[in-house]
Amino acid sequence: MNALTVENLSVAYDKKTVLENANVTVPSGRLTAIIGPNGAGKSTFLKAILNQLPNKVGKVEILGKLFDPKSLVVGYVPQRNAVDWDFPTNALDIVLMGRYGHTGLFKRPSKQDKLLAKQALESVGMQDFAQRSIGQLSGGQQQRVFLARALAQNANIYFLDEPFAGVDAATEKTIIDILKSLREQGKSIFVVHHDLQTVKEYFDYTILLNKTILASGATEEVFTPEQLQKTYGGKLFMMQDMLGANSLC
Amino acid sequence: MIELWVIITGLLVGITCGMAGVFLILRKMSMIADAISHTVLFGIVMAFIITQTLNGFWMLLGAAVAGILTAYLVQLLHSSGIQQDAAIGVVFTTLFAAGVLLITLFASHVHLDVEHILMGEIAFVPWDKWTFFAITMPKAVWILLLVLLINIGFLLLFFKEMKLATFDSLYAASIGVPILFLHYGFMTSISFTTVAAFDSVGAILVVAMLIGPAATANLISKSIKQMFLFSMLYGGAAAIIGYYLAKFWDTSIAGMMATAVGLLFIMTLCAQKFMDYKRKALVSKLEGV
Numbered sequence: 001m002n003a004l005t006v007e008n009l010s011v012a013y014d015k016k017t018v019l020e021n022a023n024v025t026v027p028s029g030r031l032t033a034i035i036g037p038n039g040a041g042k043s044t045f046l047k048a049i050l051n052q053l054p055n056k057v058g059k060v061e062i063l064g065k066l067f068d069p070k071s072l073v074v075g076y077v078p079q080r081n082a083v084d085w086d087f088p089t090n091a092l093d094i095v096l097m098g099r100y101g102h103t104g105l106f107k108r109p110s111k112q113d114k115l116l117a118k119q120a121l122e123s124v125g126m127q128d129f130a131q132r133s134i135g136q137l138s139g140g141q142q143q144r145v146f147l148a149r150a151l152a153q154n155a156n157i158y159f160l161d162e163p164f165a166g167v168d169a170a171t172e173k174t175i176i177d178i179l180k181s182l183r184e185q186g187k188s189i190f191v192v193h194h195d196l197q198t199v200k201e202y203f204d205y206t207i208l209l210n211k212t213i214l215a216s217g218a219t220e221e222v223f224t225p226e227q228l229q230k231t232y233g234g235k236l237f238m239m240q241d242m243l244g245a246n247s248l249c
Numbered sequence: 250m251i252e253l254w255v256i257i258t259g260l261l262v263g264i265t266c267g268m269a270g271v272f273l274i275l276r277k278m279s280m281i282a283d284a285i286s287h288t289v290l291f292g293i294v295m296a297f298i299i300t301q302t303l304n305g306f307w308m309l310l311g312a313a314v315a316g317i318l319t320a321y322l323v324q325l326l327h328s329s330g331i332q333q334d335a336a337i338g339v340v341f342t343t344l345f346a347a348g349v350l351l352i353t354l355f356a357s358h359v360h361l362d363v364e365h366i367l368m369g370e371i372a373f374v375p376w377d378k379w380t381f382f383a384i385t386m387p388k389a390v391w392i393l394l395l396v397l398l399i400n401i402g403f404l405l406l407f408f409k410e411m412k413l414a415t416f417d418s419l420y421a422a423s424i425g426v427p428i429l430f431l432h433y434g435f436m437t438s439i440s441f442t443t444v445a446a447f448d449s450v451g452a453i454l455v456v457a458m459l460i461g462p463a464a465t466a467n468l469i470s471k472s473i474k475q476m477f478l479f480s481m482l483y484g485g486a487a488a489i490i491g492y493y494l495a496k497f498w499d500t501s502i503a504g505m506m507a508t509a510v511g512l513l514f515i516m517t518l519c520a521q522k523f524m525d526y527k528r529k530a531l532v533s534k535l536e537g538v
Contacts, residue, residue: 090471
């Protein structure tokens with residue numbers, strides 16, 4: 001079964017088209033990078049898939065079905081800076097939020113929920129920070145807490161929006177190891193990613209995006225200089241100059 | 250007894266507003282409260298024009314409708330591309346002006362004057378009494394208790410959803426938390442709170458009671474439950490301190506309550522900065538060794 005099928009997806013903000021006629025199919029069990037230049041519409045693409053944008057046309061299927069949030073099949077990790085980390089609560093409490101969908105309305109999280117939240121926190125190496133105020137965590141630690149929340153939800157498909165932005169090397173390694181082990185369990189993971197140097201190392205599937213889907217497929221087939229040139233245009237030359245030609249591909 | 254009822258009313262205003270203010274602060278919606286505190290006037294006047302009575306129930310309903318209307322219009326303008334603060338500014342001044350206009354046109358002969366609605370008069374509260382279940386209490390106390398119960402009920406039912414939708418609405422939506430329903434539900438409870446506090450402290454000072462105690466509590470709280478506790482304590486304390494200061498200087502009770510809110514905020518802020526400074530000094534001293 002396909003993890004994700006997108007047909008003719010278009011999104012507009014204030015009458016300006018951000019995403020036009022995007023088409024893509026991704027099989028299950030892949031660790032997929034969504035890459036493209038700044039302003040290409042990567043976050044918009046995720047939000048449109050998750051049905052969070054009003055001005056959207058097109059068809060999106062997740063695991064062969066129209067997305068129903070209540071099914072809890074999707075574990076979403078928004079950008080870390082999308083929330084206010086001064087919120088008065090601790091790390092464990094945030095992870096526990098990943099269980100809310102299972103707990104249901106009007107009920108309080110059970111002992112089982114709390115146990116699962118603790119385990120999720122442990123799996124990202126944050127068990128010692130369970131009671132720490134989230135505002136006192138470093139950027140990398142906050143990102144781990146965010147991932148732990150999605151893990152506690154126990155979803156089938158994960159969408160992560162720039163999980164590696166502004167995190168330390170140890171956190172990046174922890175996160176990618178967890179994502180790979182999720183893939184081993186047959187889950188599908190989609191990651192909005194910025195660092196072109198690590199695409200080949202981390203991801204087995206790649207979606208190139210700039211206002212629309214320019215290419216998608218196995219990373220070794222799609223992540224080529226020609227395709228990147230198409231996606232990034234002139235901006236790529238600069239990167240190649242900085243990094244040395246062909247260092248990326 | 251008269252004095253006691255005034256104090257009880259003030260306490261209830263402080264506690265009810267302190268409680269309602271917590272999510273207002275956390276959702277960064279203080280200015281929406283300001284807007285609603287003005288537009289409930291429109292709702293109250295409309296309720297009067299339609300029913301031709303000054304019945305508390307209809308006023309509560311009218312105010313709630315006006316509050317939701319305000320939240321809805323702000324949301325509508327905002328999503329059509331207008332900045333949130335501009336949207337709030339336009340909506341509330343327009344509805345408030347309409348309210349004032351309607352009073353002078355249709356309700357000038359009744360006790361619904363603008364000054365009373367803006368400033369309230371807590372000292373008159375004990376004389377307007379209602380009797381239910383053989384208990385006679387001032388009308389304001391009844392309404393405040395009712396709204397406090399409604400607010401507590403809303404929180405008991407939706408506490409964890411409110412917490413999640415407030416902290417991270419994107420994630421909340423992705424697991425099916427009804428964020429729009431919660432938004433409007435919460436706006437309704439803010440409208441109820443505003444109109445309940447109306448009679449005693451007036452529309453303008455409701456804002457001080459809604460925002461001040463919660464903002465103060467936010468300075469020192471480590472969890473939302475703590476924040477609720479501190480916010481209600483600060484609200485109650487401000488009411489009592491305000492009452493006695495007003496009595497001492499023989500001045501406006503509501504005004505003094507709002508002043509007490511401000512004083513408590515400044516004192517807490519200073520205490521917190523001082524503790525911060527001392528902790529940093531200690532850390533650098535330890536590192537120096």
